[in-house]
Amino acid sequence: MHRLLLLCLVLFSSAVFSSTVTKDIAYNPYWLKLGHYNQQRFSSYESEVDSNAFFFSPVGKSDPHAELIATIKAFELADNNEAQCRFPARYRWLKDHFFPQWPELLCPEIDVWQQLINPKGITLVFPTAFMNDPSSMFGHTLLRIDARDQTRSRELIAFAVNFAAEPDATDNAALYALKGVIGQYPGKFTLMPYYRKVREYNDLESRDIWEYPLNLSEPEIQRILLHLWEMQWATFDYFFIDENCSYQLLALLQLARDDLFLTSEFSTHAIPSDTVAALKQYGLLQPPKYRAASGTKLLNYESQLTDEQLVMAQALRDGKPLHDLSLSAKDAVPVLEMAYEWLNYQYYDQGLARDEIAPRLTRLLHQRSQYHVVSPFEPPQIPRVSPEQGHGSARICAVVSHYENSANRVGLSYRV
Structure with missing residues (x-):
């Protein structure tokens, strides 16, 4: 009763x-x-x-x-x-x-989940454009959840928040492009170790990565994570042009504060670099850290070696024994490091067989470990302009053309 x-x-x-x-x-x-x-x-x-x-x-x-x-x-x-x-x-x-x-x-499950993540901060991650794949030619954004005890060396084992389409593996390239534009694929949020995304973008696709710590308080981070938990039950129709990865991350981040309306200016299209700039306008971005891609590292190493050293590195890359080169420790170190980076790049870029390449990479690392010499290479130079400092993606302009033997012309052009 x-x-x-x-x-x-x-x-x-x-x-x-x-x-x-x-x-x-x-x-x-x-x-x-x-x-x-x-x-x-x-x-x-x-x-x-x-x-x-x-x-x-x-x-x-x-x-x-x-x-x-x-x-x-x-x-x-x-x-x-x-x-x-x-x-x-x-x-x-x-x-x-x-x-x-x-x-x-x-909610015991949520408590355990948050203890596992141990959140202290959130970082926006921007892998730059990958021109070999139309779906990645504008770049990409994802989030990294930074733990309280995290250091630069432990960032790779942090958790990453990614939003992506789930395409049908049987679709060909033309059908994939069409369905991506008209929203025929479901899109979902996923949580995974950050090193998987670094491997995908830095190594497999050789894309430089910019990492922007966000200006968020711990209560604001809690708001975001509680809504991320709710996203387990949410699927979206994925649209490559507007309701894409970058747009949905803004929709998640704007839950941090009552006065954040990050998606309001992206009603027709959401280019990843533009969404990074929008976060800057709201004062959310801290100065970024730069993570050079495998191809960037390889070109940087090459620029610091002589032609003779490159020939020796190529020989080691292809399996020639180190003792055949008769090098001193000082001379062997840069050649071994170049050989390793070169073979590692080929492994990802060409999709070589792991069973064949992994032992060769391990052997090069073992040989390098025998020399207690600091690497002689300078790190890759950080680009002068980071993505949030670039110009916007859209452009409208007036054109006046002057001709000596014909009438002048006036034109108007627009780029989406």
């Missing part, structure tokens, strides 16, 4: 609350950001999330108010905290601003 009375009271209070102020809450900018809602024509709203599991209401995708009412009921009427722990960012925001009587969020 007591439980029935309590249930009736909860239902009554929710109904009264919904009839008075839930309209205002439902169209609060932060609630709209939590649901990834965008305003459509005629003042209607629609969420960019395309999976039903992300919504409590059957019409939640197109009705922020219905989704709010369904969310409140799920949070208040659940026999356990399953609903709260599926959507902890929603729960925390509603409790902090409108329902202080709700109990504290208790």
Whole structure:
């Protein structure tokens, strides 16, 4: 009897609350950001999330108010905290601003997850353009979650947050391009070790990487991570031009603060370099660190060696024994390091067989370890201009052409 009375009271209070102020809450900018809602024509709203599991209401995708009412009921009427722990960012925001009587969020799985990540900061990672692949020719962005005990040497084992399309492996290149443009692939957030992305971009594709620590407080980082947890139940239609990796990362990052609206200026297209510049405009970027690609390192080594040294490095790369070269320790070190970098680059660039190449790489490393000599190579020079300092991607210009023997011409051009 007591439980029935309590249930009736909860239902009554929710109904009264919904009839008075839930309209205002439902169209609060932060609630709209939590649901990834965008305003459509005629003042209607629609969420960019395309999976039903992300919504409590059957019409939640197109009705922020219905989704709010369904969310409140799920949070208040659940026999356990399953609903709260599926959507902890929603729960925390509603409790902090409108329902202080709700109990504290208790989610053991989230606690274990956060202990594993041990978050202290977030870094925006920008691998530069890869011109050999149309899907990567504008660059890419992802996030790295920096741990409290992290050092530069331990960054590779941090966790990376990536958003990407999940294409059909049977599609050919033309179909892949078409489906990517018209949103026929699902896009999802994934969490993985950062070294996997460094290997993919730095080694496999030989792309330089810029790493920007973000100016975010720990409470702001908690907001982002709680919403990232909610993204387990979210899939998006991936659009290469606008709703792509960089756009969705902005949508995640703007949950850090009430006054962040990072996606508002990217309604038609989102070029990764432009999204980096948008973060700079909001004062979120710290000076970047530069991680040179394998090809950049190789060219840098080559520029510091003589032709004779390059010939010897090529011989070692191809398997010639070191003792056949009769080199002193000082002369052997640069040749061995060049041979290793050269073979390692070929391994990734040409997709050589691991069973054949790995023992040769190990042998070169072992031979290098016998010489207790500091590497003679200067590190690659950091480019003078980092990506956030570059010009925008779009351009509009007026052209006046003067001709001696014909009429002058005036033109207008635009580049997307």
